[in-house]
Amino acid sequence: MKAPVPEILQKLAIVMAHPDDEVLWAGSALRAAEKIVLVYGELPCAPDLTAGRRAAMAAFPLPTLDWLAMTESGVFDSASWPEARETDYGLYPHPVLRVLRSFDADRYRAQFAAMRKALHPRLTGMRNVIAHGPWGEYGHEDHVQVFRVVASLADEMGFRLWVPAYVAPKSEVLMHRNLRYFGRPTPPMAIDAAFAEEIARIYKRTGTWTWFDSYQWPTSERFLPWVPAGAAPGDDAVAADVQRIVFPSEDKAQRRRHLRWRREAVRRALAWVNARRAG
Secondary structure (H helix, E strand, O other): OOOOOOHHHOOEEEEEOOOOHHHHHOHHHOOOOOEEEEEEOOOOOOHHHHHHHHHHHHOOOOOOEEEEEEOOOOOOOOOOOOOOOEEOOEEOOOHHHOOOOOOOHHHHHHHHHHHHHHHHHHOOOOOEEEOOOOOOOOOOHHHHHHHHHHHHHHHHHOOEEEEEOEEOHHHHHHHHHHHHHEEOOOOOEEOOHHHHHHHHHHHHHOOOOOOOOOOOOOOEEOEEEEOOOOOOOOOEOOHHHOEEOOOOOOHHHHHHHOOOHHHHHHHHHHHHHHHHHHO
16 A cells, blocks of 8 residues: 655645755655755856856756746855844845855845745645745855745745754754744655765766765755744744754864954854844
8 A cells, every 4th residue: 555645745846045955955855846946046256156057957857947047146144143133035134244245135135026926936836835944954044035935925825834954053043043933843754865966966067066075965854844823832843853964074174264253253243233132
């Protein structure tokens, strides 16, 4: 007798920010999804990455891909982590914390409406949608914006929103701030490491793999259901439900070598202000 299809995999769309996010944060559900929507294409300050993404998307092994190829706003790491300031459109991007030459806070704000308009017809008829979480897995401003956009469509369109249960130290405060809006996770869903590595090789070959070359795929992952009114006590997610991302041993030393101490001092000051504002 054939096992029933898990609820999350029924009429499923996956919406992720960048090419490679889909295999990193929703690898267990890729084959089951009816649509895999990837939002971003061009990064103006990185023409080689932009060209590589075109090649990677052309070689993507699943026919369910729908690539929007929107232009990135370059706001990565411009929030006041770990106490990032939440907004209706994502996270507040501080110009003083910009790291990319193509930083464009106005584009980031405006992109909420543009992305919402693009996703609406693509999510019509879907029963379930997996998107980024409101803490952005390891902490990425684009990921948080994708969550905000998809969440704004969920009630109107009648689909259930799920987010990957992954977190990193950078995003842990934001995760704790938002966990009350999520129910208990799915059972562990197996990741096909061979298929994940096949997709990763496409990104590596085209120069568009943005994660660690030595990354080891977990054996499984879980997803949390979004409950916009807040989950009932006992039915809400807890920190133990969220899987810690395992970084390579050399990551911490590498980050310290590239740290700009003056910028980090400003970040800490902004984080302190935003923590007081958040209460």
